[in-house]
Every structure is written in structure tokens, then in C-alpha cells.
Amino acid sequence: MTNQNRCSVPGFDEPPHPVLIRGGRCWIAEAGRPPRFAEALLLREGRIAAVGSDEEVRSHPSAAGAEVVELQGQTVLPGLTDAHAHALYTAQNRNTLDLSDCASLEEALGRIRRAAESAPRDHWIHGTGFNEASWPESRVPTRQDLDPLGISQPVLLTRSCVHVRVGNGEALRQAGLPHGPEATGVLKENDAGPLVHAYNRWVRESGAEEQALEEQLLAWASCGVTEIHTCGAEDVGVSENLLAYQKLRSRGHLPLRVLLYSDQEPSLGMASGFGDPWLRYGGFKFFLDGSLGGRSAALSAPYADDPATCGQLCWEDAPLFKKARELHARGIQLQVHTIGDAALDQMIRLLE
Helix, strand or coil: CCCCCCCCCCCCCCCCCCCEEEEEEEEEEECCCCCCEEEEEEEECCCEEEEEEEEHHHHHHCCCCCCECCCCEEECCCCCEEEEECCCHHHHHHHHHHCCCCCCCCHHHHHHHHHCCCCCCCCCEEEECCCHHHCCCCCCCHHHHHHHHHHCCCCCEEEEECCCCEECCCHHHCCCCCCCCCCCCCEHHHHHHHHHHHHHHHHHHHHHHHHHHHHHHHHHHEEEEEEEEEEEEEHEEEEECHHHHHHHHHHCCCEEEEEEEECCCCCCCCCCEEEEECCEEEEEEEECCCCCCCCCCCCCCCECCCCCCCCCCCCCCHHHHHCCCCCCCCCCEEECCCHHHHHHHHHHHHHH
């Protein structure tokens, strides 16, 4: 059994000598054979050179002079791959205002006001994770709730599903959106793009993005995750930044492999798989609808608790089919987000 992905990143490079791991259980799985435990494992130049019984592995030519790691009865598992992550968004949220445990709209507003009081005047206040379904008011905050707080900073609120955003008057102004008295500041799906882009520009200019990303990747690596498929959704504000990963890689600070998807097609002529084993392009992600909690998942019948809406599709059939054909012809793999049954029907039509 051989791992073809060599580790060659400065700072995360393979040791200069073979490593023999023994004295425990090594879980392995190979094509055509049931999963099993082996007694020993031999690593050489970032690859698995041998696996099997202790006697078999010790007799391998590369085992001579190998560093021996005694497991003392512990178990070795293959690294985990998270096939659907939002790495940069999760990293950014390490430094945001957590509203997930707020029991009411009033409590959330109080927390936002206190955060603004201790923040610099040019600092965005980003509250994340709110869920109005658990509040007595049972409604999403609006700009009319935020502006009376007397906060001078831009305020962005992100619902737990990330498909609903709310901005105060200052945030709407900085995003170039209508910010008159009639604007509620509640934006769903692609409509929230300008608001989130304005916030992301500030985050990147503040220089906090790369450090937060590295901390998040290290946190996942500490749990046994060795590769992530991270999905950028720029149009709904869950962005990715390839440059941030490239900078970490160049400094030897990229602790796991990254396969990046995005709802923005590459401007250069590249296909899925472009890159190297540590950082490569995965493909294009379509968002056909939103979320159930945000009432933006596209249903074929009205919501039982909100008969005024069936949600919304993000694409009409004709442009969706045209775009998918073009991307497929370029060798770009497609991911598709669907929640509601009407969106699922549209995806089936697309596949047909």
C-alpha cells in the first residue's frame, strides 16, 4: 500500500530517514480487501513503504536504520478528509461576535451594543450564528433595530445558516446599498453580496485573515484532519482566498492539504486538479437555493409556517444549463447545493 502524495512543504517536510511505527494497531484498507489492523507501518520519503506484521515490516530493506516509534498499544488511523468545509469563513468567525446562544432579540442587541463600545471606530462588528426561531420575537433583526443603538461602526449580522445577512445603516452605506429609512437591511442569498464583500475587504486589509486561517487549519489538523475540501460561496458571503493558502504554503505553515471549490469560475484556463497535492483547484459550486431556516430554500409548495413564500431559486433553467455545459466542457468538476425539493427538481433537470 503506497501513498502517492509526497509531503514536500517547508516546515511540514518528511524526516530525512525512514520511520518504523510498531507496538500497536495500524488500521488499513486496500482495494479488494476488507479493512484490517496491521502490526507495523514503515514510512519513507513521505510515503508508506510497507505495512503488515511486525516481522514483515522489519524485514523491508528500508527498515534498516529507521527511527522506531513505539505505539505502546495505541491505534494509528489514516488521516481524515473533510469533504465539505468553509475554511476561511470558519477562520474569520474565530474573531466574530457569537450570537448563537442569545435567547432573544433584546439579548442579541445588547451584546452588539457592548461589543461596539469596546471596539475601534473603524472596526466592523460582525455578529454570527443568530437564530430567530428560538427567540420569543421569532423574527430576524432589521436595520431599524440596529440603528437606534447609536453605533457608529458598520454592523453585519449573519444568521446561523449564512443565507441571511443584516446590516445597519453604516454597513449598507459602505457597501453601496440603499440605506434610506425604508431599507430594512435584511438581505438574502446573492443580494447580500455587496454587504459581505465590503466586510471581507476590511478583514483582508486589517491583516488578520492569514493568522486566523492558520489557527483554524492547525485546529483541524490536531483532530486528525489531513485534507479539506473547502467551498467558497462568494455570492452568499462565504468566500475563499487562494492567495491566503498560497502564502501559508510558501512559509511552510500549511498543515494539511486543501482542495478548493468556488462559485466563481477561474479567470485563467485551468481545469479541476490544477495545482499540487497540497493545494489544488477542485471545481465550480452552484448554489440553486438557500436554507430552510432562512426561508430561502426553494420549495414546490408554500412553507407550512410562512404561507406567503415558497423560497427562491438562485438560477433560471436556461442560464444554469448553459453555464454547466460550458464548465463541464472545460474540465471543471461541478458541485451543486440544493436544499428544497424545487431546487432538487432543477438539479435533476440539469443532470438530464
